[in-house]
Amino acid sequence: MYQPDSFExxxxxxxxxxxxxxxxxxxxxxxxxxxxxxxxxRNGLYVERYSPMIRVAIPYGQLNSxxxxxxxxIADRYDRSYGxxxxxxxxxxNWVTIEDSPNLLRDLAKVGMHAIQTSGSCVRNITTDHxxxxxxxxxxxxxxxxxxxxxxxxLHPEFYWLPRKFKIAISGSIEDRAAxxxxxxxxxxxxxxxxxxxxxxxxxxxxxxxxxxxxVLKESQPAKNLLAWLQAIxxxxxxxxxxxxxxxxxxxxxVNDRGIDRFQKEVEGVYQKYFExxxxxxxxxxxxxxxxxxxxxxxxxxxxxxxxxxxxxxxLKWRETNTETHQDPDRVIVQxxxxxxxxxxxxxxxxxxRNxxxIADYYSxxxxxxxxxxxxxxPWVHRKHLHAIWQHLDEIQLATPNLGMLTDSIVCxxxxxxxxxxxxTIPVIKELGVAIDDLDRIHDIGKISLKMSGxxxxxxxxxxxxxxxxxxDKKGKEWYxxxxxxxxxKEACIGERVGPAISRQQIVGAILNILDTYLDIRESGESFxxxxxxxxxxxxxxxxxxDHKKSRNHADRVAA
Amino acid sequence: MQxxxxxxxxxxxxxxxxxxxxxxxxxQILALDTWLEQLDxxxxxxxxxxxxxxxxxxxxxxxxxxxxxxxxxVIAINVENFSDGRVYSLAFELRQFHHYAGxxxxxxxxxxxxxxxxxxxxxxxxxxxxxxxxxxxxYFSEIExxxxxxxxxxxxx
Numbered sequence: 001m002y003q004p005d006s007f008e009x010x011x012x013x014x015x016x017x018x019x020x021x022x023x024x025x026x027x028x029x030x031x032x033x034x035x036x037x038x039x040x041x042r043n044g045l046y047v048e049r050y051s052p053m054i055r056v057a058i059p060y061g062q063l064n065s066x067x068x069x070x071x072x073x074i075a076d077r078y079d080r081s082y083g084x085x086x087x088x089x090x091x092x093x094n095w096v097t098i099e100d101s102p103n104l105l106r107d108l109a110k111v112g113m114h115a116i117q118t119s120g121s122c123v124r125n126i127t128t129d130h131x132x133x134x135x136x137x138x139x140x141x142x143x144x145x146x147x148x149x150x151x152x153x154x155l156h157p158e159f160y161w162l163p164r165k166f167k168i169a170i171s172g173s174i175e176d177r178a179a180x181x182x183x184x185x186x187x188x189x190x191x192x193x194x195x196x197x198x199x200x201x202x203x204x205x206x207x208x209x210x211x212x213x214x215x216v217l218k219e220s221q222p223a224k225n226l227l228a229w230l231q232a233i234x235x236x237x238x239x240x241x242x243x244x245x246x247x248x249x250x251x252x253x254x255v256n257d258r259g260i261d262r263f264q265k266e267v268e269g270v271y272q273k274y275f276e277x278x279x280x281x282x283x284x285x286x287x288x289x290x291x292x293x294x295x296x297x298x299x300x301x302x303x304x305x306x307x308x309x310x311x312x313x314x315x316l317k318w319r320e321t322n323t324e325t326h327q328d329p330d331r332v333i334v335q336x337x338x339x340x341x342x343x344x345x346x347x348x349x350x351x352x353x354r355n356x357x358x359i360a361d362y363y364s365x366x367x368x369x370x371x372x373x374x375x376x377x378x379p380w381v382h383r384k385h386l387h388a389i390w391q392h393l394d395e396i397q398l399a400t401p402n403l404g405m406l407t408d409s410i411v412c413x414x415x416x417x418x419x420x421x422x423x424x425t426i427p428v429i430k431e432l433g434v435a436i437d438d439l440d441r442i443h444d445i446g447k448i449s450l451k452m453s454g455x456x457x458x459x460x461x462x463x464x465x466x467x468x469x470x471x472x473d474k475k476g477k478e479w480y481x482x483x484x485x486x487x488x489x490k491e492a493c494i495g496e497r498v499g500p501a502i503s504r505q506q507i508v509g510a511i512l513n514i515l516d517t518y519l520d521i522r523e524s525g526e527s528f529x530x531x532x533x534x535x536x537x538x539x540x541x542x543x544x545x546x547d548h549k550k551s552r553n554h555a556d557r558v559a560a
Numbered sequence: 561m562q563x564x565x566x567x568x569x570x571x572x573x574x575x576x577x578x579x580x581x582x583x584x585x586x587x588q589i590l591a592l593d594t595w596l597e598q599l600d601x602x603x604x605x606x607x608x609x610x611x612x613x614x615x616x617x618x619x620x621x622x623x624x625x626x627x628x629x630x631x632x633x634v635i636a637i638n639v640e641n642f643s644d645g646r647v648y649s650l651a652f653e654l655r656q657f658h659h660y661a662g663x664x665x666x667x668x669x670x671x672x673x674x675x676x677x678x679x680x681x682x683x684x685x686x687x688x689x690x691x692x693x694x695x696x697x698x699y700f701s702e703i704e705x706x707x708x709x710x711x712x713x714x715x716x717x
C-alpha cells in the first residue's frame with residue numbers, strides 16, 4: 001500500500017505547527033472566531049454537542065498496522081480510549097480538546113497521517129471500493145488514481161474555499177461498492193478496446209436533504225485527463241455554486257439549476273484551458289504511484305500447531321458470511337463488521353485496535369482497510385489461516401457473522417454526539433439489536449441494508465438503503481421517517497417514503513414490522529430490493545400503519 | 561499605505577476609493593463600474609498607456625476587461641468574506657487564462673491564507689486591520705510543500 005515518504009511526514013508536521021500557531025492566536029484573542037472556525041474545520045476539528053471532535057483522514061480507507069497502533073495511542077492519550085470509523089472511511093475521536101488538538105496532529109504526522117480537509121467546504125477524503133486491488137470483479141485498480149487525486153486536491157490553492165463540502169468517489173469494478181452515483185463527482189474506471197484506462201465521470205449526485213443521483217458528464221475519457229476534468233468541474237462550481245444558502249450550495253443544486261447540458265458546455269469550455277495548462281502527462285510518476293500499491297510481502301507462516309481446527313457451526317457461518325473471494329485463489333478477503341451486539345456501529349476501543357494490528361501483521365501483511373459501511377477488512381489472509389484467524393477474531397468480538405445483514409447497519413453518531421442531529425440513532429440500533437437477538441432469524445432475513453441518519457444531512461446514507469431511517473425533530477420530540485427500496489450501487493435509486501413519521505417508542509417495532517412484511521411476501525431467494533421493485537411500497541405501508549393504528553387504539557384503551 | 565508585495569513590506573501609492581475628481585491623480589484604483597464609465601475617455605486620452613487600477617468584486621466577469629488587461633497596472637480583488645473561494649478562481653483566471661502581468665492585490669478579509677492566494681496569482685496583500693504585517697510575512701513559508709502533479713502556477717514577475 002502507499003506509504004508516505006519523509007517529505008510528506010514533514011509536511012504534515014509543518015501543517016500541525018501552523019495549526020498550533022492558529023490555535024494559540026485564537027485562544028489569546030488575536031484571531032477572529034469565524035476565521036478560526038474555517039481554519040480548524042480544514043484541520044478536522046469540529047466543536048460538537050458535548051466536546052470538540054477530530055476527524056482523521058484515512059485516504060481511501062487504507063491503514064497499516066503501525067498507523068492503527070498510533071490511532072490506539074491517540075485514543076488513550078487524547079480521548080476515552082476509543083475511536084469511531086465513519087462512512088467516509090475515516091476515524092473520529094469524539095472527546096478531544098482544542099488545546100490538545102495540535103499535539104494530536106503532530107502524533108499523527110509521525111506515522112504519515114493527518115486531518116487535513118476532513119471537514120469544511122473543500123475537497124474531502126477521496127473514497128473508493130474497500131476491495132480495490134483484491135476483488136475478483138475488478139477492471140481497473142482505482143487506488144493509484146485515488147492517490148493521484150488525493151495529492152492534487154490536498155491544499156489545492158484554487159479549491160480550498162468551495163461553496164460547500166465536496167466528495168469524490170472512484171470505482172473500478174463491475175459492482176459499485178463506492179456509491180459513486182451519490183457523490184459530487186463519481187468516477188468509474190474501465191478498460192478500453194486497447195486496454196487503456198478510461199473514465200466515466202458523473203457529477204451532481206449526493207444525499208443530504210435533496211438526494212440526487214449523479215448524472216453522466218463525460219464517457220470514455222482517457223483517465224490521464226482526469227485532473228483537467230476535475231479542475232474544470234470544480235472551477236465552474238467554485239465560481240457559480242450558491243454561497244447565499246448552505247442548503248442550496250452543493251454542486252447538485254447548480255447542476256440541476258443549469259441542467260446537465262448547459263453545465264457540461266461550461267465545463268468543456270474551461271476544460272480545454274486546464275488541459276493546456278497541465279502539460280505532459282508524467283507517466284513515470286504515475287508508475288511510481290502504481291508500484292506503491294503492489295501487494296505487500298506476505299509471510300505465509302505455517303499453521304500454528306496448538307490450534308486444532310474444529311469446524312464448528314459458528315466458524316462455518318462466519319466463513320460463509322464474513323469472507324469473500326479474492327483475486328488470488330490462495331487468499332481470502334476477511335471482513336470485520338464493527339457491529340457486535342451492544343456496540344455503537346463503527347466504534348472500536350484502543351485495546352482492540354492493538355489486537356487487530358497484531359493480527360494484521362501476522363496474517364494480512366500488516367494491512368487493514370476501512371469500508372464506507374463502517375467495517376474493517378483484512379485484505380491478504382491465506383486460505384489455510386482462516387480457522388486460526390477466526391479464533392483470534394472471535395476472542396476480540398470481531399467475528400460476528402452479520403456482514404451485509406440487518407445488524408450490520410450504517411449509523412451516524414446522531415444525538416449522542418452530533419450538534420446537528422434531530423434524533424438519536426445509536427440507542428435505536430442497540431435496541432433493535434436486543435429485539436432481534438437471534439442469529440438464525442437474522443440469517444433467515446439474509447442480506448439487507450439498514451441505514452440510519454440522525455438528521456437531513458444523511459451521514460448514515462439512509463436514502464440509499466433497503467430500509468432507511470431518518471431522525472426528525474417534531475416539537476422537541478424524536479421522530480423517524482422510514483424510506484424503502486434505496487440502492488447505492490449501479491442501479492442507484494433513492495428510497496421511497498412509507499408514510500408519516502414514527503415516534504421514538506415505536507420505531508423499533510416499525511422496523512420489525514417491515515421485516516415481517518418482507519418475509520411474508522418475498523419469493524424464494526428474492527432480495528429486499530428485487531422484492532420492493534416487484535411489489536412497491538404499498539404492502540409495507542398497509543401493514544405498518546394498520547398495525548400502528550391498532551397498537552395506538554390499544555394504548556388509548558389501556559390509558560382510558 | 562502599507563502593503564505586502566512579493567513577500568516584502570512596502571508602501572504603495574495606488575489607493576482605492578478616491579473620489580472621482582482625483583481622476584488626474586494617476587495612481588488610483590476604481591470600482592469596475594466607475595472604471596468602465598471612463599472607457600471612452602481612456603480610448604481618446606493620452607493616458608491610454610497607463611490606466612487607473614480596477615477594483616473587482618468576487619462575482620465579477622472578466623469579459624468586459626479582457627482587451628484592456630495589458631494596460632491595467634493594478635487589479636485589486638475585494639475579499640468580502642474570508643472563506644469566499646471565488647477570489648481565488650478570479651486571480652487564477654487573470655494570470656492563467658488571460659496572462660495578466662500586473663499587480664493582483666487582495667484587500668478586505670485577508671488573513672492567514674496568503675500562501676494559497678499567492679499560488680493563485682495574488683502578489684500584493686492589504687491585511688485586515690489589526691493583524692501584524694511582520695508576523696504575516698511568516699505565513700508564506702509555514703508550509704513549503706507541493707505535490708508536483710498540480711497544475712503549475714508561476715508567480716507573477
